[in-house]
Amino acid sequence: MDGQIKKIDTLITLPGKKIQRCEVKRLTAPGENYGSLMLSLEITTEDSEKISLVAKAVPPNEFIQEYFMTSVTFRNEIVFYKHIVPTLQEFQRQNGVTEVIDFTPKYFGSRLNLTGSDKVDQDAVLVLENLKIQNYGTLDSTMGLDLDATKLILGDLAHLHAVPLAYKLHKPLDFATNIKPFLNDWTPNIHSNMKELISRFIDQFEQLKTLKTRLVEGFDKIKEYFPAREPFGTITHNDCWVNNNMVQLQGGTPVRNKLVDYQIASYGSPARDIVFFLFSSVKNDVVTQYYDRLIEWYHGIFVSELEALKCDTKPFSLEALKKEIDIEARDSQFGHVAFMLYPIFAVRKNIGDLSDLSPGNIFLDEVTDLHKEKFLFVVEEFVKRNWV
Template structure:
């Protein structure tokens, strides 16, 4: 995950005047005066690839009342130089998310309501602006009893997430002629990445090759994995490009992993899931979201034991939604979906080789307990501008027993499907 040191410290322009302007607008009340404002990091170090996030706890008075409180989530870009600022500074991903929150998702919600479906996809956007700073402000879902999770999803949770994803995909197919701009969304996680990230991913694959040679019985995979460095990024980039050969297209969420979700958990059981971060939404093969989620959302146990069951579950929800919406086009078959997943299978290899350890291995196990409080020690260990510390953390992550067990399961499958060949 990308990280800049200043994502732990709010910029000076995030102040009482800024939030007072937003509240006057969102609450339609010009009398609002902020009496206190506390800003803290809104996520754990490195949790978000394409943003930095803060939580603002605000006290204010309005029309004679003095004890009003509200909590807001602020998304912006780093001000200090670093890999994340380089990635985000042109604002393209913020443009995508603005389109999603102001145009696409509201239309999806209207479509749901028109057929009696009260599904909510994500939080309410209260404010967004490009100038003088790229910033978006959202409702704080913790006030609605939604919270984050520190581990990937089990079968029951995955089905809740796939139900939301199926409705999202089906709505995009139904609305594509009404909202043609969705076919122009093309800023995905690969195409926005710069040379720095390409080098990081190349290095990650090299580390995997190294640890393969350390695993008894898997030594021969070392050379095969090493050879992936010659072209796996190019293969992955092609998957994200729009292609006429794709059997059918949907609007992918594009970053469908468990850290981009919030969970309503009652008595230890997840009841609902909200989807976050629409910055990388992209029109293309549904295989993008399905493959991405199988590795970066689902636990290894869930993926290994329920993969086809979950794909069928998603597909049934997708078809049911299309029928409910009155979709008049040809409905894709389950075989069509499986064909898309298989022919785009190099995305599985890329994600398993580069992103998976950061989703499987808890942050504390990567860099130690000093991460618990987003401490300066943790920052130093998780700073991509500190090569020595990053190398130490990366090697430990790839050697972690959880990741090792997952890859030892994946590598023979990849081999037998021909996915270790380019």
Template sequence: MGDLSQFISRESLIQSLRSFTGRADVKLFDEFEVRRATKGAQGLTSIVLRVRVPYCLPEDGRKLWKNFIVKAFPQNPFQMNLVKKGGLFDKEGVFFKEVVPLLVKASGGKVDVPLPNCYRAMIDGRCDAIYLEDLAESGYMTPDRTSHTNDLDYEHCSLVMGALGRFHALTVATEQLLLPSKNWLDAFPIFSTDSLFYCHKEGESTPPLLPTAEASYETLLKMSRLMDGVPKKVEASGALRKVLENNWSTLCRLVKCAPQGCNVLSHGDCWLNNLLFRYEDGVPVEVKMIDLQIVRYCHPSIDILYFFSMCTSKEFRERNIDGLIHEYYKSLTKELNVLGYGAPPISLERLNQDMREIYRPFGVIINSFFRPNILLGEDFMPSERELNPTELEKLFNTNNATAIVNKFCRDPEFRTQMETIIREVVDWAFPQEAISDK
């Protein structure tokens, strides 16, 4: 990519140091170091850099060092088009520049905001960049890469549910206490259009993930033909294709603000790649959420189901979802009480009912859409190198169809995982057929 320092502004480094130290007289030395902070699938929609910055305070004079994570606008044409279509960078910039200060103010220092500190965010269309806390300095890290292809364990999941409950509580309290309009969408119209899941009209640009979704349908149909029982039957009749072809509009409908329901400002992309954990003696004790490019105002079920669908198997969810939902609701209730808000805007009973009766399709569809690629592991996207623009475009257009079907045919464990995903779709879409098959 050439000289990475081209993405770094000296003025922004100075402003970030001032924000970090609380000192206007902090001095920046010239020899800062820049390197890539992410590889492979991470950093797909932005250039993520780790910048090591030397500085000193005038009364001390000693050279000190501070790391910043800097997110810059991507440079290759395919990624630029993807980010512009979804407004991904603008949303994250607005979130950190304008929303996070409101969350911090509403917290009053009593509730931890489960996000990295932001020291500077520029979204002027010329030198867009976001300067963030490097959580690695405080010991935060991603779990072992095997967690991508296995269930994230209960301890990790419980921390995430607690963080989501805390985050949602902060957005509910902030909306009621600080926003004159009493509504996130009125205060920040940029969040009213979904970044990924929206239906386009004739003449409008295609949503960035629509080709990926359509490719995933074909992959599921190919695997269904190789299965026994109801999946093969409904594929042969054409009924499964009709269901899959409606999945996009279903996603687009479910992620919208619920007019008569409970809505929160949600993370939108809460899964393993966007979670950093801090450990003590090998046990996870804290979690922070990163990558806020898909923030949306919607029912809290969307964040919860997205996480479960991306990070756990059907078997794990059946064993643990009740306990984990309780962990989420306990955190939501506790933090709203600390913030002086009162009872949550939704009861635990209603949350469970909404998740199972209204929003269940979101989890089922997301699971069938993204999980096969995640379970591919290194066959999905290499962790130690960047894909070139041609490879990226092919990935979005084919959704790794060939790799998924080939592994389905040759790897018994992967086949079992895919069959479980497909049967979950069939059980949801054809409940009577599924019952008779059992």
């Protein structure tokens, strides 16, 4: 796909403008994005205007396509940007909300193929605004997020969860017809490989020997399906870690965020995203010192959004949310976090090109000291909270 995108003039929506030239380049380095091929598009229009966009294309690797269920997830992500976000924004406006959700990059066009069928093929593309030219960027996943960045992203998660939840409560049939079908549960299909990897990893720590059975059993739950408990069921991102957040800084302070990559968005509990984000992506000392306040911060925004959309918030008390967190952490999130620490802390020089990834090399035994430190912290916190 490097070098060109076929029929780009019919793909991208630029009202009143005609594309004269489009330069296509690879955007991300190995290890920055596993589930798709990311490309930068530098467009020149007939009146010499320069427009920078980003294209998300199908990965050139059958294993990765299988691993991420690309035939389903690529379509779902297109629907999220093209239909679900505008639907939710219009719902907010109808209820008198003036500042509608704005945590996603702007959509510019998409397609599944060039044939007009409903099948995703190698010509499938999703085009979005290039956030980097507005000084958005990913922060360092190995260092973890500070308190300000954590609160910013938790706020976006609260909006992501609350607005669709309100839509579901007001328009249950519309939600069931137009949104829920595009929220699929996804689990990695290399569970046995990862289980062996985690088991060997645990063996490196003398202090974890007595916990090994509990930890492996906790990890094993990653392959199980746990349905959402109502009334909390809503859109969950399911992959909210550092690299899927583009943060804009002013004077070193995070001021705005865009949450990206909705390939594996699912229908579930908000607690799923809260637990995964806090324990995969936030500095250990921030979690230790501010955990309760961060849950309260999230809940305040979540409930305020529901109130603005004229929902009864009694079922969504802070205590009810904390119960959801306990259940979701215990049922699904230890394995999720332990699994994702591998790409988060991967040694960049060891990561192959997207086209070369396979079940045998997508995650390797070699781990960094930071990875070990984070894993021990996660184990300690999950054991302390009786989540594993």
